[in-house]
Amino acid sequence: MLARGCCRRTVVEVREDLHREIRKLALLNDLRIYVLANAIIEDYLRDEQRVKALIKRLRVEAGSTIC
Template sequence: MDRSRRTVVEVRADLHQRIKQLALLNDLRIYELANAVIEEALADKEKVKALIKRLKLDTWRQHT
């Protein structure tokens, strides 16, 4: 595995519960699952860009 940069991401309680219902996963396994989901989502760049725009997360560009 490549060196990784650690960023803490808080999983909402409702999403955590839904993951637990799908499989009995401990928090480390949920972390691995979250990374896999993010990696898969990033494969569709246009979808990610649209989501960023919809959520208005691109604050860096808004301030330049």
């Protein structure tokens, strides 16, 4: 399980459509954007196989864009 309570402020570039969706969900559920974003990230990181598959997919996509 990931450590809670110890926070580090980090700036991350997020696509506009993703920001809009997270913001909408946070507002509809009376949550702060950072609370929802942290929960989404934490939940995703719990599934090691899903993370490995994502990294593999991103490497393939990055490799196909390099000329």
